[in-house]
Amino acid sequence: MNRDSNVIISTHLLTKKYKKSVALDSLDLTINKGEIFGFLGHNGAGKTTTVSMLTTLLLPTSGSALVCGFDVVKDSFEVKKRIGYLPENVKFYDNLTAYENLAYLAQLSGIHNPKDKINETLNFLEFAGVENKKLGEFSKGMRQRIGIAQAILHDPQVLFLDEPTSGLDPMGIKKLRDIILKLNQEKGMTIFINTHLLSEVAKTCTTIGVLNHGKLIYKDSLKNIIQRFHNEDSLEDIYFSMDSIQ
Amino acid sequence: MNNIFQILSVTKKEFTDALRNKVFLTFLFFLLGLTVISIYVGSLDFQGKVFAYQTAYQQLIHQGQSIENLVKPEFFPLQxxxxxxxxxxxxxxxxxxxxGYLTVAKEKGNHTLQLVLTRPIKKSHFFLGKLFGNALIILSVTAAVFTSIVIIITFIGGVQLLNSEIVKVATSLIYSAIYLYIFFLLSTLITLLIRSLPNALIISFVFWILFVLIVPQIGDTMDTDNQVPGGFFNAIHVSNTQSKIILQQFSGYETARNAIEEVSITKHYERLVFALLGIKNSYNNRSVSFILKDKLIESLWLTSSLLILIVTTLYTFTKKRLIWKE
Known part of the structure; x- marks a missing residue:
């Protein structure tokens, strides 16, 4: 297991088995501080299972994982203090306003006076003025931004985003991309993005990992990948080349 | 300190959620409305008895007959x-x-548990917050019902309750809250254990039908004394002592009937509270301590069911997988 001070996420032979299938098979992965890591793979490749284990929602069958230097099983409480998580198709308490949702989740994170923190976060996301609207009235893009707000309220070191662009229109995708880059550049947050959209990875990520049927088949910086597969026309072609390597 | 703050945040949310829930408020006002009506009907019934007594009294006086055998209707306001x-x-x-269903369903159905359980709050603390919040709601509901009863009796009925009667009402309130909380926990547990939310709700209501409606009814139907208004033995002029001697000949039948009733938590609650409020005549003018001692079994049934369900639901919530991929 890598305990290098620059490493923020590391997994060793991380495996998750269900009754009839292996969702994740012996994943060895290292992500450094400040990276925007794109975790690519088909639907059902094991991306959400990986994030669920790294965010302590799911227990591994075998292997281990450290997030911010803490074991996701033994020190899950310490891990939770340092991470933010935006699940795929994030759901909120629709009977509450945006402020009430954020205040409640902030209190669960141990923030005693959440008002200032909420204002600061919404201003950072350029989303102030929606506090008193009920979440039930929000569009998908607006919900996604509140989703990011709840995930960063407590200033986490690592932000996990599971299919964040799912269901967003082009404008929503653009806004989300800007937010991800801003979080990384201004707050120095390490960001782990689960996605199957190669175009998004190309525009935001610094490092890419490709997961296929529960196995990590490739991991490198975006720069190196483009150099190595220079004969391919697009990132889609690179992806299919990696897939065919397997 | 942080743990307490987190638990209280969940408690507060549960309470405010209930106050914003139109279905909950509708049921609450329905219950309060029925309470007022039942007190009114009860008082009309007593007025009828008083009127019958006065009419009989005047007729006897008018006819020059003795009123020695005329029994005055006794008024026990708690009845x-x-x-x-x-x-x-x-x-x-x-x-x-x-x-109970809503407290789990709003998290499971909305997939909000993913947001909650990735925060630095222990699962047990989160769930304790929910248990406290709902305990507060149930206590408020029972307090609202009993307070409205006392207000009606005192200010509309003009009856000043004795201190001993107020203590009996307060004790009944606590046991009523325990009784309702048992159903809350039962429904919470079922909704935690069963993955499909509609099925969980249906099964919860099956338990309700069984415990609240069917089992107590079977026990009541098997009770010979319940089959005739005023009591079977009373109707055939058999005294209480004699009826006990007769029933000893049917001990097997009585044991079976009692065993059926024992299954229902509703029956335990009813036996205890009916005794406290003197609805069962033999407990009128008895002290609270006497009644609680005499009904210790019922009290133990209620409190032990409560404790077992609290531990089981807490254990289930902390151990069971509750998040499933959509």
């Missing part, structure tokens, strides 16, 4: 609560089941 207790047993339990 007016019978209807309210029965409504709490039935509709209150529905309300508690709805609360």
């Amino acid at each position: 007016l609560l019978r209807g309210s207790i029965e409504y709490l047993e039935i509709i209150g339990a529905v309300l508690a089941i709805a609360l």
Whole structure:
């Protein structure tokens, strides 16, 4: 297991088995501080299972994982203090306003006076003025931004985003991309993005990992990948080349 | 300190969620409305007895006959609560089941648990917050019912309750809250254990039908004394002592009948609260301590069921997988 001070996420032979299938098979992965890591793979490749284990929602069958230097099983409480998580198709308490949702989740994170923190976060996301609207009235893009707000309220070191662009229109995708880059550049947050959209990875990520049927088949910086597969026309072609390597 | 703050945040949210829930508020006002009606009907019934007594009294005087054998109707104001207790047993339990279902369903169905459980709060603390919040809601519901009863009796009926009667009402309130909380916990546990939310709600109501409606009814139907108004033995002029001697000949039947009743938590609650409020005549003018001692078994049934369910639901919530991929 890598305990290098620059490493923020590391997994060793991380495996998750269900009754009839292996969702994740012996994943060895290292992500450094400040990276925007794109975790690519088909639907059902094991991306959400990986994030669920790294965010302590799911227990591994075998292997281990450290997030911010803490074991996701033994020190899950310490891990939770340092991470933010935006699940795929994030759901909120629709009977509450945006402020009430954020205040409640902030209190669960141990923030005693959440008002200032909420204002600061919404201003950072350029989303102030929606506090008193009920979440039930929000569009998908607006919900996604509140989703990011709840995930960063407590200033986490690592932000996990599971299919964040799912269901967003082009404008929503653009806004989300800007937010991800801003979080990384201004707050120095390490960001782990689960996605199957190669175009998004190309525009935001610094490092890419490709997961296929529960196995990590490739991991490198975006720069190196483009150099190595220079004969391919697009990132889609690179992806299919990696897939065919397997 | 942080743990307490987190637990209280969940408690507060549960409470405000209930106050914003239109279905919950509708049921609550329905229950309060029925309580007022039942007190009114009870008082009309007593007025009828008084009128019958006065008419009989005047007729006897008019006819120059003796009034020695004319029994004065005794007024025990707490007996007016019978209807309210029965409504709490039935509709209150529905309300508690709805609360239990909602407390889990709003997290499981909305997939909000993913947001909660990736925060630095222990699962047990989160769930304790929910248990406290709903305990507060149920206590408020029972307090609202009993307070409205006392207000009606005191200010509309013009009857000043004795201190001993107020203590009996307060004790009944606590046991009513325990009774409702048992149904809340039962429904919470079922909704935690069963993955499909609609199925969980259906099964919760099956338990309600069984415990609240069917089992107590079987026990009552098997009770010979319940088959004739005023009592079977009373109707055939058999004294209480003699009836006990007769029933000893049917001990097997009585044991079976009692065993059926024992299964229902509703029956335990009813036996205890009916004794406390003097609805069962033999407990009128008895002290609270005497009644609690005499009904210790019922009290133990209620409190032990409560504790077992609290531990089981807490254990289930902390150990069971609750998040499934959509």
